[in-house]
Every structure is written in structure tokens, then in C-alpha cells.
Amino acid sequence: MSELVEHVDEHDNVLGVVERDEAVRENWPHRIATTICRDREGRILVVRRAETQPRFPGHYDVMVGGAVGVGESYEEAAARELSEELGVRVPVRFMFKFLCQKGISPVWFGVHEAVVTEPLTPDPGEIAWKGWLTEAELRAVVDQWLFVPGGREALRRYLRPGPKADEASVRRFAYSVAAAMPAGDSLEPTGHRHRSARQCPTKQRSPCQRGLTELRRAGLLDLDDCTMDGSHGDKPHPGVAERHS
Template identity: 60%
Template sequence: MSIVDELVERVDDQDRVLGVVSRRQAVREGWLHRVAVTVCRDAGGRIIVTRRSERLSRFPELHEVVVGGAVGVGESYEQAAARELTEELGVRVRPRLLFTFLNRSGLSPHWLGVHEAVVPDAVTADPDEIAWYGWLTEPELRSALLKWRFTPDSHEAFSRYLAFRLRPRNARS
């Protein structure tokens, strides 16, 4: 399976739209585009961890701390995050955008919008995307990050997510 050839907005280093390109071209050329991801917690505070399907072209069989994908043309980070949660986990919730950053880890550089959402314990994972999922406490997740193979985005997004949560509320943007 190759990279899905969806249309995305090419953006600059200030996250301003430059034009519309295929995602395949953006990745191949190293052009900046947008990706939206969500850290999903259950009512008890555990975080969902998924293992990508072996059929995926990008990072097959690696674990992820976030659920998400490319932001489509005309979509906001929040709209893309909500769409991805529905597609990948079968849940309809409104994720909250916490922050964005220019992420240079992974397949190609991109702006990453990191969200948070509380989702039900029982999700319907899309088997084309997710081979396995489980709910981990933060200490369990910290241990897993050292032992399991995770996507580059997972390490970067989760470390920034934890740092964001530790900031005083009045210092958050």
C-alpha cells in the first residue's frame, strides 16, 4: 500500500497556506503540510495506545500514543482531529486543540496540531488502520515508550503534551 494521495494544503514555516498539493508530493518533496493528532484519555485518565496495521505504508506495526492524520484542504486542525477519531476509533467527540508545533521527526516535516479528548473505553478500531489497542496509565505508558517501538511523532507529541500539561494554566496559549 502506498501513501494515500489525498489533497493537503502546503504551508510555510509560519503555518500559512501556500497552495494545494497532494500529500504524496508534500512528503516526497519535504514540503510542510498539516497533521492533526489527539491524545485520547478515558474517564479514568488512562491513555489509549494503538499499534498500526502491518498493511499501512507509513510505520507499519509501530505503536502510537496519538490518533490522527493529515488535515484536508479547507479543514481546521480540530475538524481533521474529529474526523480522524471517527474514522479510526469510531467515536464522535470534539477534541480540544492544545498547541501546534513544527515537527521535523517522522516521514517528512509537518505542522502538528496536538489535541486532547476524553473518549469511551469501548471504541471500534478500524482494522485497516489499527491492529491492536490498549489503555495505559501514564506510568505504564512511560515504561512502554522505552520498551516498545513507537512512531517518531508519538515520542515528540507526547513529550510536548506532558510539558504542556505541566505549564501553569495562565501560561498556556
């Protein structure tokens, strides 16, 4: 018996509970939760699926994730899948969802993003290779490498400029990012030095401000016109913006 998933319609409304293999066989839409990961330099994680994978073996992808369980939210499933496949526990932020018809069967992809600040320990049964690529590098190879069709479409939507996220939403994510960081972890670039704590703005910042700093460093907030204390003027990067399918 394969895992149970929720059979949904073209509007992502739940119709019932079925086995995932049955959903694929019958071409029934079901939900998949995924996350696009960035590191502190703003690069995007690219993985190559293991050759033993039943779906798209050996294909590249920018999404890490899997099926949403019965009664599970997209966000809960995305966080769980990150832990299972990459061995990391970090906050995920819901970005957008879309119905993808290009894969083995139609699925609703719930796409999230996360800033990863800890070492990755990929599950070898899921991931054969991983690497961090800049946006420019990704754009250059996404149509040349053998990418999962849904991952290629998600990447294009993710990089597409969209409406800005509201300030409260960005700040909640910033708090989560700061809370997930190891105690005493520095957010300053390599080689950064201050003569005293008074001269080091990072050491005096609130958790929200530390989180905003981390998002800026990862390229998820625009530095133009941003205030150093994070009180006003923060511009979400297109990757952190709320988008619609």
C-alpha cells in the same frame, strides 16, 4: 491521485495545495491533526498501527489522526479522524501544535485531547491493537517500544507541565464533554450509592458541572482545592493546559 493537503511554511502559513504524496516526496511541510485520548480513569490510549500502513507500519502511537484537508481546521480534522479510525464522536480540545522534523517528511502536528466514554471500534486497516496505559506505564515504555517518532515527541510535550488553561476555555470543553455523554449516564465511580437524589450531587449538577466532574475523573483537572460545584478554583491538569511549542 493521493489526497490533497495544504503545503505550509515553517510558520504554518499556507503556501498552496498539493497532493500528500508529493508533499512527502518533496519534503514539504503539511498539516496533520491528531488526538490523544483518555478514558474515565485518566489512562491514555495507545495503538499499534496496522502492518499494511504505508507510514510507520507496526509502530505504536498515542496519537490518532491524519492529514488536514484543504480548508479544514485542525479541530475539524481531528474530530473527523477519531470518527473514521475509532468509530467515536466526542468533543476534541486543541492543545498545541509543533513542527516535527523526525518523521518521513516535516509536518505540523495539531495535537488535541479527548475524553472517550463510549466503546471503541477501531478500523482494522488503520489499527492492529489498542490498549489503555497509565502515564507511569507510558513513561516506562515510550523509549522501549517501537513508537512513531512524532507520537513520542507529542507525548513528551503533552505530559510536560505548562501554563493553566483559562477557566472559560475549560468550561466550554466541560459542556462539550457533558453534551456528548449518553442520556442518564452516571459519572459516579463504581459502587457509588446515595439514599436519595437529594444526597447525590451528580444528579443535581448543571451540564457544565457534570462535564467538570468527568474531566476530574479522567485526571484532566486537579482535585486539589477544587470546589464541588465547579464555580471557582478548578486547576487544569497539565494535559488540559494550553501549551506552546
